[in-house]
């Protein structure tokens with residue numbers, strides 16, 4: 139191999155290693171924290187550090203394309219550094235790897251100094267550059283094997299003369315090549331020269347890495363920009379006003395106890411449960427909902443049609459069936475949407491139907507009893523708004539279902555695109571095929587928020603407080619007991635409605651020592667929580683929530 143060829147291949151190795159590093163960061167950024175992509179962060183840092191005259195010059199020269207030009211400059215810089223790393227690693231190892239490491243550190247600083255950065259943002263860049271170093275070292279080693287391999291075959295090999303004639307590195311018109319000798323040489327492994335083997339090993343690995351990096355990197359970028367586009371579309375939406383607005387929250391609905399669960403959960407704090415590795419990115423203007431199956435008339439509606447229907451607002455507490463006793467897989471929000479029963483009525487379900495299998499864009503399904511969805515007294519919504527904003531992407535943008543009284547896994551389909559009217563004996567939903575129940579009414583339950591378990595409090599009056607829920611039935615009574623003693627009634631805040639949780643507080647006269655506090659709720663149907671512990675599968679946990687506190 140010529141010195142020139144070695145240099146060219148070493149440079150290619152550097153570029154491929156850089157591509158592998160960037161592809162890994164893009165993939166991890168997509169999964170962990172989309173904004174943590176180092177290319178963007180380095181660009182953003184450059185903007186922050188650039189003196190004003192340079193910014194003005196960039197804008198004057200490139201106008202609105204200034205950011206694109208900046209990214210191109212960053213890209214070019216990366217390419218140059220990659221070539222340098224490739225060359226150094228071949229001639230003066232491990233200085234190429236060190237170069238990649240130093241560039242990685244700079245990128246890491248750029249990422250972590252972004253205003254919104256969290257510790258998690260370090261992971262994609264750190265892992266990506268480790269991948270870059272590994273690829274650089276491996277490919278350089280392979281290149282070395284090829285470069286040092288003798289072009290001539292080992293003397294002992296009988297097929298030697300033929301093999302040397304077929305050596306591809308010499309080209310088809312190299313002296314000594316005979317057309318008749320070439321074919322058998324290719325099929326016989328023993329006839330390959332060491333240089334041949336080395337070349338194939340190197341090129342095979344190089345190609346595989348380059349193709350892998352291109353597929354992963356470009357794929358991740360494409361998904362990330364689709365998400366960014368859906369996010370922009372979402373942010374641009376102005377929600378229509380509700381035809382039936384929710385009444386403002388009455389004074390008595392929220393208790394003033396430090397540490398109690400806020401009556402309404404801010405969107406950013408709302409628990410998230412779904413099977414989506416990547417949040418579906420749906421452009422609202424492209425969204426369609428089809429009502430299919432056992433109906434007289436299949437129908438299809440789009441976003442504009444839905445948003446133009448009379449909308450109503452209601453507070454509904456969502457609850458995950460996987461919520462353990464004392465768990466926090468629950469949230470209460472003000473939802474804006476159109477009643478599902480009106481949309482179903484347009485399609486006219488057939489008498490034999492008893493279930494609606496709702497399907498999300500990514501194929502997840504939930505089975506909801508038809509009579510719950512058509513109940514005139516229960517406001518099951520096709521929701522487009524959450525706490526006064528369009529649905530956040532991770533909570534189902536552009537449209538999700540919200541059904542008071544049922545666990546999320548059988549009702550709260552996010553990114554919903556189809557309502558298939560069917561029968562429980564004909565269709566099974568996603569979790570019902572995995573050992574969970576087909577139906578999931580929420581179980582009456584209660585939780586102690588304060589004092590926290592294993593905390594210490596002073597003696598005297600201590601506010602024991604929390605929430606209780608029995609969605610669409612309503613909470614009637616909450617009681618607290620200390621150290622297994624008699625149950626004493628807690629004071630209930632006013633209910634927003636029977637569809638939401640209710641705050642409660644109990645004034646406890648705490649005496650020194652270690653104490654066990656427990657809570658139980660009774661719903662308006664007269665059902666009182668039982669002490670027996672029941673696991674979350676298949677249809678929701680049961681048992682008293684208790685905390686142990688130390689009174690000093």
Ligand SMILES: Nc1nc2c(c(=O)[nH]1)N[C@H]1C(S)=C(S)[C@@H](COP(=O)(O)O)O[C@H]1N2
Nearest residue numbers: 409410411412413458498502546547550552
């Ligand atoms: N498309 C889709 N919708 C879904 C799920 C899902 O996995 N995919 N999970 C459900 C479950 S189990 C729950 S508890 C709620 C949670 O809604 P949230 O993430 O908005 O809190 O969404 C429901 N809707």
Ligand SMILES: [Mo]
Nearest residue numbers: 458459546547
């Ligand atoms: Mo759930």
